[in-house]
Amino acid sequence: MSMFDSFRAKPKWKFIENGYGNESSLDSTDVETFKKDPIASLARESCQNSIDARRNDEPVKIVFKSFLIKTNSIPGIKELKEELIACRDSHEKNTKYYKKFDSMISCVEREEILCLRISDFNTKGLEGVATNDRNKAFYYLTKGNGLTTKISSNSGGSKGIGKFASFVASDLQTVFYATLNENNEKGYIGISKLASRLLNQETGMCTTGYGYFCRSEKVLPILETLVLDKYFVRDKYGTDIYVIGFRAEENWRAAIISKILDSFMCAIQYGDLEVEVDGIEINKEKLQSIVYNDSYIIPSEKKNILAQYVLLNNEFVHTKTVDIKGYGNVKIYLKDFDRQNENFAINKCIMVRYPYMKITDFKIPFAKPCSALCIIEKNELNSMLREVENPQHTDWEPNRITDDTELRREIKRVIKEIKDQVQIFADEVLLSGDKEEIDIDGAGDYLADYNFGNDDISLSGEEVTEKPKVVNFRRAILKNNIGDNSEEGDNSSVYDIGSHQDNGDDSSEPSGNNLGTCSEIHEGGETNGYNQEGDEEVLHSVQLSGMKIKILLLDKENGKYLIVFNSIYDESNCDLELYYLDDKGGRYIPNVTSAYINGNEVKIDKNRIKNFSIENGIRYKIEMNTDLDDLYACEVRIYANR
Numbered sequence: 001m002s003m004f005d006s007f008r009a010k011p012k013w014k015f016i017e018n019g020y021g022n023e024s025s026l027d028s029t030d031v032e033t034f035k036k037d038p039i040a041s042l043a044r045e046s047c048q049n050s051i052d053a054r055r056n057d058e059p060v061k062i063v064f065k066s067f068l069i070k071t072n073s074i075p076g077i078k079e080l081k082e083e084l085i086a087c088r089d090s091h092e093k094n095t096k097y098y099k100k101f102d103s104m105i106s107c108v109e110r111e112e113i114l115c116l117r118i119s120d121f122n123t124k125g126l127e128g129v130a131t132n133d134r135n136k137a138f139y140y141l142t143k144g145n146g147l148t149t150k151i152s153s154n155s156g157g158s159k160g161i162g163k164f165a166s167f168v169a170s171d172l173q174t175v176f177y178a179t180l181n182e183n184n185e186k187g188y189i190g191i192s193k194l195a196s197r198l199l200n201q202e203t204g205m206c207t208t209g210y211g212y213f214c215r216s217e218k219v220l221p222i223l224e225t226l227v228l229d230k231y232f233v234r235d236k237y238g239t240d241i242y243v244i245g246f247r248a249e250e251n252w253r254a255a256i257i258s259k260i261l262d263s264f265m266c267a268i269q270y271g272d273l274e275v276e277v278d279g280i281e282i283n284k285e286k287l288q289s290i291v292y293n294d295s296y297i298i299p300s301e302k303k304n305i306l307a308q309y310v311l312l313n314n315e316f317v318h319t320k321t322v323d324i325k326g327y328g329n330v331k332i333y334l335k336d337f338d339r340q341n342e343n344f345a346i347n348k349c350i351m352v353r354y355p356y357m358k359i360t361d362f363k364i365p366f367a368k369p370c371s372a373l374c375i376i377e378k379n380e381l382n383s384m385l386r387e388v389e390n391p392q393h394t395d396w397e398p399n400r401i402t403d404d405t406e407l408r409r410e411i412k413r414v415i416k417e418i419k420d421q422v423q424i425f426a427d428e429v430l431l432s433g434d435k436e437e438i439d440i441d442g443a444g445d446y447l448a449d450y451n452f453g454n455d456d457i458s459l460s461g462e463e464v465t466e467k468p469k470v471v472n473f474r475r476a477i478l479k480n481n482i483g484d485n486s487e488e489g490d491n492s493s494v495y496d497i498g499s500h501q502d503n504g505d506d507s508s509e510p511s512g513n514n515l516g517t518c519s520e521i522h523e524g525g526e527t528n529g530y531n532q533e534g535d536e537e538v539l540h541s542v543q544l545s546g547m548k549i550k551i552l553l554l555d556k557e558n559g560k561y562l563i564v565f566n567s568i569y570d571e572s573n574c575d576l577e578l579y580y581l582d583d584k585g586g587r588y589i590p591n592v593t594s595a596y597i598n599g600n601e602v603k604i605d606k607n608r609i610k611n612f613s614i615e616n617g618i619r620y621k622i623e624m625n626t627d628l629d630d631l632y633a634c635e636v637r638i639y640a641n642r
Contacts, residue, residue, distance in 0.1 A: 011222050013079040013192070015211040023196035024209040026100060026173070033391055034165040039252050040259040041165040041392070042118075046241065047264055048393065049163075050120035051273060051355050053137075055182070055237065059283070061121040061274040064256055066246060067229045068112045074228070074244060075190060076213045080174065081108045083194065083211060090197035097195060107171050107245050116169070116246040117229050125181030125237045129221050138221065142177060142189050142212075167193045171245035176213070178226035178240040186234075188226035189214050251298070253277050258301040261291065265308040266356035266375060273356075288313075304361075307346045307371040311335055318429045322421045325414060328379025332425050334372045342369035349422045353385060354378040360395045364423050365599075365623055367430040367552050367562055374422055384411060427619065431550065431564055541639045544569055549636050559590070559626035563636055567614040571640040576609040578624060580632040587635065591627045 034041035047062055054060050071077055088101035107113065128136025141163060167173045178188035190213030199205045212219045227233055228242050249255065256277050260268075267273040274283040282290050290296050291309045311317055311333040318334045337345045348363045349372035356375070364372075376382050388396050388411055396415055401408040547569075552562040561578070579587045589607045596602065598621055603610045614620065 015207045018208045026195045034168045038168040039255040042169045043256040043259040045165040053123040063119045064277045065117045116243040118241040123238045126179040129187040130185040174244040176242040187221040187223045189221040258298040261305045311373040328381035337369040345369035346371045539641045559628035563622040573641040579635045594625045596623045
């Protein structure tokens with residue numbers, strides 16, 4: 001067939017022969033990647049691809065529009081039905097596949113089929129649609145598998161498999177791609193991703209499972225404007241994706257909106273991205289009204305979405321820019337919450353990289369309820385992390401680098417450094433100051449109503465049904481029932497962690513039963529018990545003084561405490577003891593079930609952390625899990641065994 005004939009040839013479906021090679025199934029790996037959450041994957045991948053094709057400084061706009069189409073108006077639908085029947089019959093012994101193909105056949109037998117159009121604007125369109133150039137975007141999109149033209153180190157995508165999310169959202173696993181590019185070239189092609197089937201019983205020749213609605217045997221695009229949605233004809237540069245037999249799950253519009261807000265909040269806030277979902281417009285100006293409208297948000301996504309919006313828009317947010325090992329800057333946002341509003345804290349840090357796409361998040365031990373956001377800008381750091389993202393772009397996985405051990409280690413160190421810097425900033429903000437009183441309820445009711453001046457906007461959903469008790473941490477003078485009174489300036493750090501009743505004096509009563517499930521009362525003698533064993537001196541234990549130790553209650557019900565101090569000593573063998581107290585000076589031993597110093601688990605013995613070292617100038621954060629289940633005044637003592 002001549003080139004002229006190829007242009008005149010009537011478009012038709014062509015299912016590719018496998019050349020006696022590999023066969024594929026309906027549930028191939030590239031499709032399975034996105035099956036967990038098809039609608040969300042479709043939304044995320046579509047936006048990412050469009051942002052990467054941005055044409056200028058104007059925002060990229062993406063439109064998701066559902067529509068019904070007469071089945072017989074779909075190009076090549078009769079041929080597609082014939083192929084589906086052949087696939088079903090070829091897999092008659094496979095009950096699972098037989099039922100799936102039977103369902104597909106039922107779909108194309110309907111009078112109308114629901115489709116979804118995904119159109120982007122202010123983008124470049126797909127290069128190579130008229131030339132079939134193997135190095136251009138149209139070729140990679142339609143015929144590449146794991147291939148990409150996104151050579152920019154700062155693009156969103158990099159794996160070349162995001163396109164398969166569209167097939168997962170189709171009941172027919174069939175998609176049409178159409179484009180008008182900057183060279184004023186237009187064209188389209190249809191792709192159906194089915195399963196291999198037998199073509200010839202005698203020879204054993206099968207299909208690959210891939211079919212193309214195209215012109216000529218060379219599988220060339222059709223150089224015309226594709227019109228499936230009768231209300232839309234493309235006249236501006238960009239690309240359209242048509243999902244045929246759209247699997248419209250319940251509340252799919254909210255699912256798309258929620259995923260876009262969660263994944264691209266920063267891009268929308270910065271004015272880089274605008275989205276429209278079946279007439280619902282999402283842009284910088286309308287972002288607030290969308291975020292606070294429960295009808296647009298999936299409940300499970302609400303908290304993360306709100307957290308990002310608050311971090312980017314509230315005036316009471318702490319920010320810091322940090323250089324990561326010379327690879328480039330990250331900007332950290334941190335918002336702490338009082339107890340009344342702690343329900344809005346996500347207690348984790350959301351990681352976003354240029355082009356302002358959320359990648360992952362991680363939990364770190366915060367001293368107070370808070371939310372954090374870390375944005376990696378367009379720099380070498382961004383490029384480095386892009387290379388180790390998983391195909392879904394939802395995590396960084398350095399072990400993907402198999403051929404460069406040192407690079408793999410360096411990326412791990414870089415990721416750890418980012419987390420460490422977030423933790424350091426959190427400590428600076430949440431544990432700052434040298435006050436004798438420590439208020440874990442926060443610095444103020446900054447977000448008491450989350451209204452931001454718009455009386456028409458309300459936040460519904462989870463509500464605080466019980467007002468938390470106000471807990472005031474205060475320095476207490478301990479009257480030691482062991483026989484040594486606490487003096488001003490000793491190392492004992494004692495804070496009242498109990499809910500207390502006003503008796504008209506300065507006394508307070510810890511709530512709960514002091515004897516509870518904890519150990520027996522600690523009585524008499526040396527508190528550490530290390531000095532003598534018979535007549536033989538074993539170790540000389542010295543209580544370390546002069547350090548301000550802060551005690552924070554993280555979780556009352558589960559007895560979780562955070563102890564923070566800056567060391568002024570270099571000691572190789574230390575013990576830390578924790579006690580809970582009554583107002584009469586009685587000291588009691590809780591059971592410590594586990595403990596971590598700066599994230600590393602350490603040895604414990606009842607109320608004691610044993611055999612740890614400290615260095616001058618280093619800040620230590622000690623998480624202790626105890627069997628206490630109420631609010632108590634507590635004391636911490638640190639000893640050096642010399």
